[in-house]
Amino acid sequence: MKPHKIKYENPKQLKENHVYCEYLNGVVQVIPNDKLEKGKEYSELPIVAGGSSSPNFSAKLLRVNIPLCEKHLRSEHKTEFVVETCSGFKFIAIPIARGIEQCRECNSELFLGLQGIYLSHADLSYADLSYANLSYANLRSADLSSANLRSADLRSADLSYADLRSADLSSADLRSADLNEKYKGLFVGGTKYSIVILIDFVQWGCRKMTFDELRKFNFSDCKEVWDEKEFNYNKQMILNLIDFYRS
Numbered sequence: 522m523k524p525h526k527i528k529y530e531n532p533k534q535l536k537e538n539h540v541y542c543e544y545l546n547g548v549v550q551v552i553p554n555d556k557l558e559k560g561k562e563y564s565e566l567p568i569v570a571g572g573s574s575s576p577n578f579s580a581k582l583l584r585v586n587i588p589l590c591e592k593h594l595r596s597e598h599k600t601e602f603v604v605e606t607c608s609g610f611k612f613i614a615i616p617i618a619r620g621i622e623q624c625r626e627c628n629s630e631l632f633l634g635l636q637g638i639y640l641s642h643a644d645l646s647y648a649d650l651s652y653a654n655l656s657y658a659n660l661r662s663a664d665l666s667s668a669n670l671r672s673a674d675l676r677s678a679d680l681s682y683a684d685l686r687s688a689d690l691s692s693a694d695l696r697s698a699d700l701n702e703k704y705k706g707l708f709v710g711g712t713k714y715s716i717v718i719l720i721d722f723v724q725w726g727c728r729k730m731t732f733d734e735l736r737k738f739n740f741s742d743c744k745e746v747w748d749e750k751e752f753n754y755n756k757q758m759i760l761n762l763i764d765f766y767r768s
Contacts, residue, residue, distance in 0.1 A: 525565045529557045540566050540708045542717070549717045549724050551708065566708040566717065583612040583648050585638065590624040610653040610673075641679075651689075691758050707762060712755055713747070718762055725759070732763050 527534055527541075532554065535541070540551050541563040549564075557563065584601075594616055605611045641661045649669045656676040660683050667687040677697045709716035714726030723735050726745075730738060740752045 526562050527565050528560065528562050530559060536565070542566060542708070548727070548729065549719075551715065551717075583645065583650060583653070584615055585612055586617050587614040588624060589616045589618070589626055590622060591618070593624060593626045594618055606652075606654065610651065611649070612653075646684075656694075690761055691754060693761060695761065695764065709759070709762070713751060714755075716755070716759060718759065723759060723763070725755075735759065735763070 529541070535554055535557075541554065541557060542549050542551050543561075543563055544550070552563065601613055601615050603611055604614050638655065639659045640663050641659045643660070643663045645660075645668050646664045646666045647668060648665075650665075650673050651669045651671040652673065653670075654674045655678050656674045658675075658678045661679045662682040663680075664684045665680075665688050666684045668685075669689050670693050671689045672692040674694050675698050676694050677699075679699045681699050707718045709718070716726075717724040721731065723730050723732065725735070735756070738756070740747070740749045743752065
Protein backbone atom coordinates (compact mmCIF):
# COMPACT_ATOMS: atom_id res chain seq x y z
CA MET A 522 0.00 0.00 0.00
CA LYS A 523 2.94 2.31 -0.65
CA PRO A 524 3.13 4.76 -3.56
CA HIS A 525 4.34 3.31 -6.83
CA LYS A 526 8.01 4.09 -7.43
CA ILE A 527 10.02 4.40 -10.61
CA LYS A 528 13.72 4.61 -11.34
CA TYR A 529 13.94 7.55 -13.72
CA GLU A 530 15.83 7.00 -16.96
CA ASN A 531 14.10 9.11 -19.64
CA PRO A 532 10.98 11.30 -20.17
CA LYS A 533 9.14 8.48 -21.97
CA GLN A 534 8.59 6.81 -18.59
CA LEU A 535 6.53 9.73 -17.30
CA LYS A 536 2.75 9.47 -17.29
CA GLU A 537 0.26 12.22 -18.02
CA ASN A 538 -1.71 13.51 -15.01
CA HIS A 539 0.97 12.33 -12.56
CA VAL A 540 3.60 14.03 -10.42
CA TYR A 541 6.93 12.67 -9.21
CA CYS A 542 8.03 13.17 -5.62
CA GLU A 543 10.75 12.41 -3.13
CA TYR A 544 11.02 12.65 0.64
CA LEU A 545 13.33 15.37 1.92
CA ASN A 546 13.64 15.79 5.69
CA GLY A 547 10.34 13.96 6.20
CA VAL A 548 8.45 16.20 3.76
CA VAL A 549 7.05 15.21 0.38
CA GLN A 550 8.60 17.38 -2.34
CA VAL A 551 7.15 17.45 -5.86
CA ILE A 552 9.98 17.52 -8.39
CA PRO A 553 9.32 19.23 -11.77
CA ASN A 554 9.66 16.80 -14.67
CA ASP A 555 12.59 18.71 -16.14
CA LYS A 556 14.45 18.44 -12.81
CA LEU A 557 14.26 14.66 -12.44
CA GLU A 558 17.69 13.07 -12.19
CA LYS A 559 18.59 10.01 -14.24
CA GLY A 560 19.03 6.87 -12.15
CA LYS A 561 17.21 8.31 -9.13
CA GLU A 562 14.08 6.76 -7.63
CA TYR A 563 10.87 8.79 -7.31
CA SER A 564 7.34 8.16 -6.01
CA GLU A 565 4.68 8.44 -8.72
CA LEU A 566 1.35 10.00 -7.69
CA PRO A 567 -1.79 10.58 -9.81
CA ILE A 568 -3.22 14.11 -9.83
CA VAL A 569 -6.66 15.34 -8.88
CA ALA A 570 -7.19 19.09 -9.15
CA GLY A 571 -9.28 20.60 -6.40
CA GLY A 572 -10.27 23.91 -7.96
CA SER A 573 -11.63 26.94 -6.15
CA SER A 574 -14.34 27.22 -3.51
CA SER A 575 -16.73 28.43 -6.21
CA PRO A 576 -15.92 26.33 -9.29
CA ASN A 577 -17.53 27.35 -12.57
CA PHE A 578 -19.05 24.52 -14.60
CA SER A 579 -20.72 24.81 -17.97
CA ALA A 580 -24.32 23.72 -18.31
CA LYS A 581 -23.36 20.57 -20.19
CA LEU A 582 -25.90 17.90 -19.25
CA LEU A 583 -25.22 14.20 -19.52
CA ARG A 584 -26.77 12.63 -22.66
CA VAL A 585 -27.94 9.05 -22.17
CA ASN A 586 -29.46 6.54 -24.58
CA ILE A 587 -32.74 5.31 -23.04
CA PRO A 588 -34.39 2.23 -24.63
CA LEU A 589 -38.16 2.77 -24.76
CA CYS A 590 -41.01 0.52 -25.76
CA GLU A 591 -42.97 1.20 -28.97
CA LYS A 592 -45.87 2.72 -27.04
CA HIS A 593 -43.79 5.42 -25.37
CA LEU A 594 -41.73 6.07 -28.49
CA ARG A 595 -44.89 6.80 -30.48
CA SER A 596 -47.02 8.56 -27.90
CA GLU A 597 -44.63 10.59 -25.77
CA HIS A 598 -40.93 10.68 -26.59
CA LYS A 599 -40.10 10.95 -30.28
CA THR A 600 -37.21 13.35 -29.67
CA GLU A 601 -34.68 14.06 -26.94
CA PHE A 602 -36.12 15.19 -23.60
CA VAL A 603 -34.82 16.34 -20.24
CA VAL A 604 -35.33 14.12 -17.19
CA GLU A 605 -35.11 15.40 -13.62
CA THR A 606 -34.59 12.60 -11.10
CA CYS A 607 -35.98 12.51 -7.57
CA SER A 608 -32.57 13.68 -6.24
CA GLY A 609 -32.67 16.81 -8.42
CA PHE A 610 -30.15 15.54 -11.01
CA LYS A 611 -31.00 16.36 -14.64
CA PHE A 612 -29.93 14.58 -17.82
CA ILE A 613 -30.89 14.49 -21.49
CA ALA A 614 -32.59 11.24 -22.49
CA ILE A 615 -32.14 10.08 -26.09
CA PRO A 616 -35.00 7.68 -26.90
CA ILE A 617 -33.98 4.62 -28.89
CA ALA A 618 -36.00 1.64 -30.13
CA ARG A 619 -34.93 -1.76 -28.85
CA GLY A 620 -38.08 -3.80 -29.49
CA ILE A 621 -38.79 -4.21 -25.78
CA GLU A 622 -42.28 -4.74 -24.36
CA GLN A 623 -41.67 -2.85 -21.12
CA CYS A 624 -39.31 0.06 -20.57
CA ARG A 625 -38.24 2.19 -17.61
CA GLU A 626 -41.07 4.61 -18.43
CA CYS A 627 -43.63 1.80 -18.14
CA ASN A 628 -42.30 0.91 -14.71
CA SER A 629 -42.04 4.55 -13.57
CA GLU A 630 -38.29 4.06 -13.11
CA LEU A 631 -37.02 6.80 -15.42
CA PHE A 632 -36.74 9.27 -12.56
CA LEU A 633 -34.82 7.01 -10.16
CA GLY A 634 -31.38 7.83 -11.58
CA LEU A 635 -28.67 6.07 -13.54
CA GLN A 636 -27.64 3.21 -11.25
CA GLY A 637 -25.46 0.71 -13.05
CA ILE A 638 -25.29 2.72 -16.28
CA TYR A 639 -22.48 1.86 -18.74
CA LEU A 640 -20.38 4.97 -19.44
CA SER A 641 -16.95 3.43 -19.96
CA HIS A 642 -14.69 5.76 -22.05
CA ALA A 643 -17.48 8.37 -22.18
CA ASP A 644 -16.60 12.05 -22.59
CA LEU A 645 -18.16 13.63 -19.49
CA SER A 646 -15.77 16.56 -19.23
CA TYR A 647 -17.51 19.63 -17.75
CA ALA A 648 -20.73 17.62 -17.32
CA ASP A 649 -23.07 18.62 -14.50
CA LEU A 650 -23.43 15.38 -12.52
CA SER A 651 -24.22 17.00 -9.18
CA TYR A 652 -26.57 14.82 -7.08
CA ALA A 653 -26.54 12.12 -9.76
CA ASN A 654 -27.13 8.56 -8.62
CA LEU A 655 -24.28 6.76 -10.39
CA SER A 656 -23.93 3.92 -7.91
CA TYR A 657 -22.55 0.76 -9.57
CA ALA A 658 -22.01 2.72 -12.81
CA ASN A 659 -19.22 1.66 -15.17
CA LEU A 660 -17.13 4.84 -15.56
CA ARG A 661 -13.91 3.04 -16.40
CA SER A 662 -11.59 5.32 -18.42
CA ALA A 663 -14.29 8.00 -18.62
CA ASP A 664 -13.21 11.62 -19.07
CA LEU A 665 -14.61 13.37 -15.98
CA SER A 666 -12.20 16.29 -16.09
CA SER A 667 -13.82 19.46 -14.68
CA ALA A 668 -17.09 17.57 -14.15
CA ASN A 669 -19.40 18.69 -11.35
CA LEU A 670 -19.74 15.59 -9.14
CA ARG A 671 -20.77 17.50 -6.02
CA SER A 672 -22.93 15.25 -3.79
CA ALA A 673 -23.04 12.53 -6.49
CA ASP A 674 -23.70 8.95 -5.38
CA LEU A 675 -20.70 6.98 -6.69
CA ARG A 676 -20.95 4.00 -4.35
CA SER A 677 -19.37 0.90 -5.90
CA ALA A 678 -18.85 2.75 -9.20
CA ASP A 679 -15.95 1.65 -11.40
CA LEU A 680 -13.75 4.75 -11.71
CA SER A 681 -10.59 2.91 -12.65
CA TYR A 682 -8.44 4.96 -15.06
CA ALA A 683 -11.04 7.77 -15.07
CA ASP A 684 -9.68 11.29 -15.60
CA LEU A 685 -10.76 13.31 -12.53
CA ARG A 686 -8.63 16.41 -13.08
CA SER A 687 -10.38 19.51 -11.70
CA ALA A 688 -13.52 17.48 -10.94
CA ASP A 689 -15.55 18.68 -7.95
CA LEU A 690 -15.90 15.67 -5.62
CA SER A 691 -17.06 17.62 -2.58
CA SER A 692 -19.65 15.63 -0.57
CA ALA A 693 -19.61 12.84 -3.18
CA ASP A 694 -20.21 9.34 -1.80
CA LEU A 695 -17.23 7.21 -2.93
CA ARG A 696 -17.72 4.23 -0.62
CA SER A 697 -16.49 1.01 -2.24
CA ALA A 698 -15.79 2.83 -5.51
CA ASP A 699 -12.99 1.32 -7.59
CA LEU A 700 -10.16 3.66 -8.58
CA ASN A 701 -7.06 1.87 -9.79
CA GLU A 702 -4.69 4.33 -8.12
CA LYS A 703 -6.38 4.26 -4.71
CA TYR A 704 -3.51 2.47 -2.93
CA LYS A 705 -0.71 4.51 -4.46
CA GLY A 706 -1.31 7.93 -2.94
CA LEU A 707 -2.70 11.05 -4.52
CA PHE A 708 -1.54 14.57 -5.33
CA VAL A 709 -4.19 17.32 -5.31
CA GLY A 710 -3.26 20.49 -7.19
CA GLY A 711 -5.17 23.59 -8.23
CA THR A 712 -5.77 24.56 -4.60
CA LYS A 713 -4.34 27.40 -2.49
CA TYR A 714 -1.87 24.90 -0.99
CA SER A 715 -0.96 21.60 -2.66
CA ILE A 716 -2.15 18.42 -0.97
CA VAL A 717 -0.54 14.97 -0.83
CA ILE A 718 -2.56 12.06 0.57
CA LEU A 719 -0.69 8.88 1.47
CA ILE A 720 -1.71 5.79 3.38
CA ASP A 721 -1.06 7.16 6.87
CA PHE A 722 -0.83 10.94 6.62
CA VAL A 723 -1.80 14.07 4.70
CA GLN A 724 0.58 16.86 3.75
CA TRP A 725 -1.40 20.07 3.26
CA GLY A 726 0.98 22.78 2.15
CA CYS A 727 3.90 22.49 4.58
CA ARG A 728 1.76 20.99 7.37
CA LYS A 729 1.94 17.21 7.86
CA MET A 730 -0.96 15.56 9.73
CA THR A 731 -2.43 12.15 10.44
CA PHE A 732 -6.00 11.62 9.27
CA ASP A 733 -7.33 12.09 12.82
CA GLU A 734 -5.31 15.28 13.25
CA LEU A 735 -6.77 16.62 10.02
CA ARG A 736 -10.33 15.99 11.20
CA LYS A 737 -9.61 18.09 14.32
CA PHE A 738 -7.85 20.82 12.35
CA ASN A 739 -10.04 23.93 12.28
CA PHE A 740 -10.00 27.27 10.51
CA SER A 741 -9.02 28.95 13.78
CA ASP A 742 -5.80 26.86 13.81
CA CYS A 743 -4.55 28.46 10.56
CA LYS A 744 -1.71 30.92 10.80
CA GLU A 745 -1.82 31.84 7.11
CA VAL A 746 -4.20 34.31 5.46
CA TRP A 747 -7.09 32.12 4.36
CA ASP A 748 -10.72 32.48 3.33
CA GLU A 749 -12.85 30.40 5.71
CA LYS A 750 -15.20 29.19 2.98
CA GLU A 751 -12.28 28.06 0.84
CA PHE A 752 -10.63 26.37 3.85
CA ASN A 753 -13.79 24.41 4.65
CA TYR A 754 -14.23 23.45 0.98
CA ASN A 755 -10.66 22.12 0.77
CA LYS A 756 -10.85 20.28 4.08
CA GLN A 757 -14.12 18.58 3.13
CA MET A 758 -12.66 17.54 -0.23
CA ILE A 759 -9.64 15.97 1.53
CA LEU A 760 -11.87 14.15 4.03
CA ASN A 761 -13.99 12.77 1.17
CA LEU A 762 -10.88 11.42 -0.51
CA ILE A 763 -9.60 9.92 2.75
CA ASP A 764 -12.95 8.17 3.31
CA PHE A 765 -12.59 6.77 -0.20
CA TYR A 766 -9.10 5.47 0.57
CA ARG A 767 -10.31 3.76 3.70
CA SER A 768 -13.34 2.16 2.06
